[in-house]
């Protein structure tokens with residue numbers, strides 16, 4: 003029996019284990035698919051080794067996910083496809099949300115969502131509209147989650163000024179002697195520094211509300227239906243916690259507006275697609291069913307710029323610290339990602355006015371019922 007099969011035997015799964023393989027392109031957890039023979043049906047399950055360096059309290063993490071997925075499932079209960087619309091945690095045989103193996107590693111399992119795909123690069127404005135709508139509806143559906151407040155699985159996750167503080171500290175320590183080669187990137191970080199606190203300031207002064215948000219709305223964290231392209235299921239729920247609606251719009255734009263991959267090194271390929279942006283803005287505002295405040299709508303474009311910048315700063319910080327957070331495939335990977343993100347920031351800054359105008363146009367059209 004393989005080590006993996008032994009782990010999987012601790013979950014409440016009926017049938018015979020056939021095999022497993024690594025799956026997906028996530029930067030944080032280790033994800034696998036496992037195939038079972040269940041009374042003659044071939045069934046697939048997701049297994050994940052939770053990254054406990056990043057998520058330090060797996061009990062609180064799984065409690066959040068369990069509350070969120072149960073709440074969503076109730077909302078979909080009259081649709082007869084609730085287990086495709088919300089993640090379903092497969093419990094352990096002891097009724098827990100995760101299993102701790104003999105090495106102290108934490109494992110969980112989800113039902114595999116069939117006939118849907120996660121995209122790393124968005125292909126059409128229709129997909130942008132549907133992905134954005136799914137993330138906005140996800141937030142909207144969680145707006146009446148009963149108390150208590152969700153645990154903050156990573157405190158200050160999108161607190162950009164604190165991310166800047168971490169960057170400054172990493173630069174000061176320069177643990178891997180890498181600072182010498184990144185002067186252009188340091189200059190870019192400093193150029194935008196004065197804007198870093200805008201969203202946290204808007205929140206602190208009560209002009210935008212705290213909501214329950216996903217906080218990791220990277221394009222490949224929503225599954226689009228194979229046939230309809232509908233955003234069938236929002237996944238990767240580890241960072242669902244109190245946050246700002248703007249973070250989720252910002253991160254979706256960051257990860258979908260460019261036709262190039264997040265680690266593309268030919269920066270001439272990193273550019274913005276206005277039709278994708280417009281479609282995503284429409285899907286996001288519409289998915290919120292009229293409940294986004296004007297101040298939130300007015301800051302959608304800025305949020306896309308800020309979250310892309312914040313990600314660049316995070317990649318660069320990890321590069322300076324010796325690549326301890328994001329999975330990398332080669333030593334310069336985080337630096338390449340940071341350069342890519344900063345190029346994308348510059349592209350958005352160069353067209354900021356046009357993007358703002360698109361948001362206003364979409365908002366106006368939706369208000370007029372178009």
Ligand code: ADP
Pocket residue numbers: 025026027028029030031032033048089112113114115116120222223237238239
């Ligand atoms: P990470 O935190 O590492 O990004 P994710 O939870 O996003 O991990 O999972 C990584 C990938 O695995 C996803 O992008 C998706 O392709 C796939 N995946 C995760 N959960 C499911 C699921 N329940 N059904 C189908 N695919 C899934």
Ligand code: GN1
Pocket residue numbers: 027028029030031056217218220223238240241253264313
């Ligand atoms: C990570 O887990 P994944 O790959 O969906 C990261 C996000 C970053 C993203 C950049 C918990 O997302 O914050 O924006 O990489 N998730 C966490 O690709 O840090």
Ligand code: MG
Pocket residue numbers: 028029222223238
């Ligand atoms: Mg993911």
